[in-house]
Each structure stands twice: as structure tokens, then as C-alpha cells.
Amino acid sequence: MLVTSAIITGLGLGSMYGLLALGFHVTYAVSATVNFAQGSSMMLGAVFAYTFAMRLGWPLPLAAAAALALCAAYGALVEIVAVRPFARRGSNAWLMATVALGIVADNAVLFTFGKEPRGFQMSWATGSFDIGGLTLSPLHLVIPSAGLALAAALHFFSSRTRAGKAMLAVVQNPDAARLMGINVPAAILGAFALSTVFAGAAGILIAPLFNVHSDMGTLFGLKAFAVAILGGISSAWGVMLAGILFGCVEALITALLGSTYTQILTFALVIVALAARPNGLFGRAGVKKV
């Protein structure tokens, strides 16, 4: 009972870590850069959706779609303002610039949205039901399903569509891709937009479980980065699996040993795992062909 319920919690939270970490994967795969403030992107998704749905009274699907569109725009902004100017010069300053932009976003929300946490209740998400002696909430099913569906969609996009293949070509050899007529800056811009959409989707999915406020994504973003590295940032499925694994281990430690040990043990395990497999659990060492 203790274990099953912990695994259900872990699946839900883990798939959200995975979704956020997929955002790291997408941009890293295309441009070897990431938006370190993915937590802020996640927060923006929830804040936008809340504003449209609760303050303006839009229907939820429309509010979510509009929020994700704004997230995509924000992702493009991150690339143009905080990544491109530095990456072009071969500087690593985008590391700090993306963090700085995230702090700017957090504080802008703090002043416009307010400091008070708000509740984003959705009628379908309340209540619980029993399956074989287990009490489940609709959210326990929707969140992991939506997370996995988005991961599958990414897989389909990158392996089956023209745009997806173009992105992968950029990864392998930017110069050759450019010569083949692929618009490399556009592919990178697209990757950042996509990355932020994943984070925004995670924010919207998690909102009914959580409260909506300006720093709701901070700890989440940090854990997601740990997950991305743990899974091997170059492998999409690896990242998603690592997310679910991280979520389940976290919930199991809390359930079996007590909450005092949760953070100490999960992050200690991350270090042990990385020491044993420096390229992540599911990643391969990068081979540079000259």
C-alpha cells in the first residue's frame, strides 16, 4: 500500500520532471546550450493559463493553448536575448544570462501577478476514486499520461517530420546542415520555443496539484536539471525515464524512510549514479568525428 501509493505519486511528479528535462534535452541536442531557468518557463505556463482561465474566464483548452503560445514566444525571446549573442561569440555567458532572464521573469510576475499564491482548481481534477483498494485522483492518471504523450510526440516529430530531421541535422554538423539549405538559426530558435512549451505544459499540468505563484518553478527547475544530467542529456527517452525514476525514488524514500531523508538521499543518489555513469544512466559519450 505504502509502496504502491508512493509509486503513483512518483509517476506523476516524475513525468513532470521528465517533461521539464526534455526541454533541456531539446535545446542541448540542437545547439549545445540550455535555458537554465526552465523553472521560470514552467511558472509562466501556469501563470498565463491561470490568468486566461480564472481572471478572463476563457475555457480551459483555449486558455492552455494561448498560454503555450506565449511560452513559445518567451522561449524564442530567451534564445534571442540571452543565448544567441553569447553563443555566437563562443562565450559561455549564456549560462548566466538565461539564469538572469529567469530571475527577471520571476520578479515581473511577482509585481504583476502578485505575491499571494493562487489556487488553480479544475472541476475534473477534484475528488478521488477507488481502483482495487487504491485511492486515486484523476490527476494521478492525467499527469503521467499527458507527460508521456508529449514525449512520444517529440519522438515522432524528430524522427518522422522534415522539420524534426532538419533539427537533428543541425546537431550532427551545423556547417553541413547550412550548406544543405537548412536554416540553422531558425532551427535553434524553434528548439528553444519547443523547450519552453514543454516547461509551460508541465506548469499547467501541475497547477491543480500545486499553487500558482512566482517562485513555484524554482525547486522544480533544479530537480529537472539534475534529471536531465542523470538521464544523459542527449537522449530523449533517457531523460524521460530518468525523470520518472527520480520521482519514484524521491516518493519511495519519503514513504519508507521518512521525509527527513528525502532530499539528502535523492541528491546523494544522483551523485553516486553520475560517478558510476558519467554520461548519465541512458546517455552515450559524445564522439566528435573530425
Place this chain on the structure above:
Amino acid sequence: MTQNRTRRTVVGATLAAALGLALPATAADTIKIGLVTALSGQSARAGEAITRGLQVAIDELNASGGVLGRKFELVRRDDEATPAKGVIAARELVYKEKVTVLFGGLDTPVSMAIVPVMNEAKVPYMGPWAAGTAITKNGANPNYVFRVSAVDEIVDKAILQYAQKTFDAKKPGLILVNNPWGESNEAGLKAAMAAKGVTPAGIEKFEGNDVDVVPQLTRLKAAGADSLFLVGNVGPSAQVVKSLDRMGWKVPVVSHWGPAGGRFTELAGPSAKEVHFVQTYSFFGNQRPVGQKVLKMLMAKYPDIKSAGDVTPAVGVANAYDAMHLVALAIKNAGSTDGDKIREGFYKIGTYDGLIKTYTKPFAADKHDAINENDYVWTQFIDNQILPVSMKN
């Protein structure tokens, strides 16, 4: 060099003279009451509640001539819920504005930082909200810190007593936010349970930012908890209630006053009303004459207050109102605005018919807290309003 210094002296003297002239003639005649609390940000409403309680009491005192033939004047500063800013504001009010008594705000860490400043300056400090045990029990002798509010270690005793009486709790599970406030109450609850021979089913912590508290709660449930003792601010408390909902676990929840600090009903959903939490006062229900009078004064002074439900958070208003009257009595007993004499003046207060209760000898050298477990009101949220539990129907 010498010239420079001379010029500076001249400029300084001129400025001082100008300032002296600019001071209003009445300033020397009023007794200044300082207030350092959060006036902006998440807790702005709480700071405003303290202000209103103080202002209504001050208006009432001034209307009857003030004390020692002088009227009271309120001077406020915002601490932005930050200890460092609170200390700077407190120093400014004590040394520059020369306040006679300083009131504190709702954040225990800010009050803890200001306490040594006040004991050093020998100016009385009155706490109308922050509940940290060590604020009044600060080890200083003489101690200039007094309080008219709940105190963690007393709240903890009251939580146990209430749970035993109301829910016949035998094996409570503790679910506490992982910060200094949670820790202070962990110590208090453990002591209270040990004194009554109660063994808890378990003690679990959760982060203020935890999304899902189901694993912790599942542990408590598996350990046979028949009730939950909850300590956390409004957001974290709501996370616990939502997690209980998802688990489908119906268990009595007895809480510290965290849920009162924000939009608990919105954050926690339909089960918010199941949480019973402590307050020092409620303007709902049958009011004694003092309660009726204060509510009338509040409605007359603040147009946004149309009924008892608009006095939020009620504890801030009520504690500050009573505290201000007790301060006035202490100054009267002292016969002067000297800090040490006022401190002695607090001990000489006999009976005061206040809002929260009729105070009889509220303070003594070893008792700087005027409110105890018998004065607490147990409340719950019904339709966005904090109502006493007995008024459920």
C-alpha cells in the same frame, strides 16, 4: 582642512536650526507609538490589520484626553518581512522619532532581530502577532518585551487539548513545515504530548514548495494516526489538505493559525472547511459590549468594513487593539514616558475589560504574555470566512 571643518559646522548648525524650526509644535506634546511590521508584499494585509487595531484604540484614547494629558500619535515603518530592514526601522523609530513604545509585526524572525535592540535601548516592545516562544522569553533582565498574542508553546498545548476533547485523539500524526517555525512547534508539541503521556503516530516534515505531500501522509496513515496536527503557512497547509483529498483520507486536522493568513479556501479546495485552527478572536457570533463597540468604530473609520467578515485578519486587529489599551494603562501607571517606569507600569495593571477578554493582572515580572490557552478561539473556514467552530450551522 580647518576651513572645511568650519564650513561643515556652519552648514550643520544651519541645517539643525532649520530642522528645529520645521518641527511641528505639537510633536513634543504627543506620545509617539511606533509600529514596525510588513506593510507591503504577501503580508501587507496583516500589517494593515495591526494598524487598524492600533488606530481605532488610539482614536478612542485620544477622544478621552489621552494619557498624562498628552495624545497618542502612530508612526509606522515597513519591514518588508526582512529582519535587517526591521532592525533599521526599529532603530530609526527609537533613536530618531523617540517613540515611547514600539509595536512589532507578524514575522517571528523580524521580531527576534528587534528584541535585543529594544532591550538595549530600554524602550518597551509590544508584540501583537508573532508567536515565536523566544520573543518574550528572550533571557534579558530586565526584559522590555511584552506580547498580546498567541505563543507557540501555548498553542501547541492547546492543539493537543482541543484534539483530545473534540476528536478524542489518541495517536496524532504531526505534519510540520520544514522551517524554524515548524521546528519551534515540533519542540512545543513534543513537550505537550510528553506531559500528557501521548505518543505520536509519527512526525513528518514537508517543504513549503512540496507539490505532493501524499507520501508523508501515507506514512502517518500507515502508522495509525487518528488525527493530524498541522503547522504551516497558508500555501503549504493547502498542499496538505489537497493531498489528503487525493488520498481520500478523512481525518480530523487541528492546525496552528497558518490557514488564516490568505486565500485558504481557494488554495485548498472544498476540504478547507475540515481544518480546525486556532485564533485569538473572532468578530462573528455574540459579541460582548466591547466587541460591538470596536466593530462599530471600525465600520465608521474604514468604509471597506461593512460587516464582521471584512475585519481580516481579525487576530491582528483584536490583538493590536487590546495591546494598545494595555500600553496606555502601563504609561498611566508609570506616570511618565520613561521606558523602565513603563516596564514596571505593565506589572501594575490591575483589571482591563478588553476585546479578547477581561485582563486581570495580565503581566508580571515572570509573565510577559497576556494571552493563554483559555483565551484561544477554534475556528474553521466557511465560505471564505473564518467562523468559530461552534457556529458551524
